[in-house]
Amino acid sequence: MKEVNIGGVPEHFNLAWYLTLKNGEYKDEGINLRWHDYYGGTGAMCKALRDKDIDIAVILTEGIIKDIIAGNPSKIVQTYVQSPLIWGIHVAAKSKYQTIDDLKGTKAAISRYGSGSHLMAYINAEYNNWDLENDLDFEVIKNLDGAVEGLTKGKADYFLWEKFTTKPLVDNGIFRNIGHCPTPWPCFVIAAREDFIENENETLKTILNIINNTTKDFKLIPSIDKTIANRYEQKLEDVQEWLGLTEWSQEVIDKDTTMKIQKELFSLDIIPEIIDYKKLVYKL
Incomplete structure (x- = not known):
């Protein structure tokens, strides 16, 4: 075998x-x-x-x-x-941010550098004509559980992850979904x-x-x-x-x-x- x-x-x-x-x-x-x-x-x-x-x-x-x-x-x-893949763009349920434009210059939670959540933060920034050097900042959170903690405690401001995987967290009032970013x-x-x-x-x-x-x-x-x-x-x-x-x-x-x-x-x-x-x- x-x-x-x-x-x-x-x-x-x-x-x-x-x-x-x-x-x-x-x-x-x-x-x-x-x-x-x-x-x-x-x-x-x-x-x-x-x-x-x-x-x-x-x-x-x-x-x-x-x-x-x-x-x-x-x-x-x-x-x-x-x-x-349809990436959901998420913030904490009680976050002050309401739109993708509000996230410009704030901190993205990423599982690690080189991960999908990291790369797609760049793709999302490009879609929205942000300055890639000045409008992106990152906080490494390892995984989905880390994202929940990171966003809830304010260590990071938003998080990109596959939208259907995170939907239960949205339904349960932990995250809010404020937009989507599909891979081309x-x-x-x-x-x-x-x-x-x-x-x-x-x-x-x-x-x-x-x-x-x-x-x-x-x-x-x-x-x-x-x-x-x-x-x-x-x-x-x-x-x-x-x-x-x-x-x-x-x-x-x-x-x-x-x-x-x-x-x-x-x-x-x-x-x-x-x-x-x-x-x-x-x-x-």
């Missing part, structure tokens, strides 16, 4: 992995796939890939591209979710360490085949909306809206998309250079 470690955020996007693991589909193929939740998100997973704690990550596209350029010895092997590209990819790709190519293909067989028909699973609502403690109507907006992918990310992302990150001074497609992506 081959042991393989995979990481991802403990969110509804990754329910397909849970279902295939629960069904024993990887073990049927001689693979002991062990799932690890990363509450710290993309930055924590980038570190785990570098440290060889995991072999594979289901990770934000812009985050892994940035980290590969920064020296992470991994490559993207497939797009996982084709649709954009496919949100999640599957990345693997280069040494794992080289040594376990067939194993990786098998894993991708199994998850792809589930994601292509994910919305057709009976009562999947109720399952998600119960598991992730969300309102049924929110889950149904999310399902309507979300499209999974079974294809490799294309060259034009990687170039679009790199140009955006380069223009924001988040990456120092634009690199060749083949240095980012491995086609199995």
Whole structure:
């Protein structure tokens, strides 16, 4: 039995992995796939890939591209979710800030530098024509629990996170949502360490085949909306809206998309250079 470690955020996007693991589909193929939740998100997973704690990550596209350029010895092997991620822009429920414009020059809570919440703060600033040097400030809060504490105690002023994941915090009167910031590209990819790709190519293909067989028909699973609502403690109507907006992918990310992302990150001074497609992506 081959042991393989995979990481991802403990969110509804990754329910397909849970279902295939629960069904024993990887073990049927001689693979002991062990799932690890990363509450710290993309930055924590980038570190785990570098440290060889995991072999594979289901990770934000812009985050892994940035980290590969920064020296992470991994490559993207497939797009996982084709649709954009809709980031909610949140403040504490009792915050004085009412609009996105009010947040100009205030402090953003981020899980860590290089994380999705960090990169999207730049994207949001650009959308709103802020001065990237003078209108952005950051407070590292590690994860969603840290964001709750940080915003409630005034250590930071706003926080970007996937809007459906944070919706229960809005419903419970902990956060207020004052706007949205969608990623202008496919949100999640599957990345693997280069040494794992080289040594376990067939194993990786098998894993991708199994998850792809589930994601292509994910919305057709009976009562999947109720399952998600119960598991992730969300309102049924929110889950149904999310399902309507979300499209999974079974294809490799294309060259034009990687170039679009790199140009955006380069223009924001988040990456120092634009690199060749083949240095980012491995086609199995």
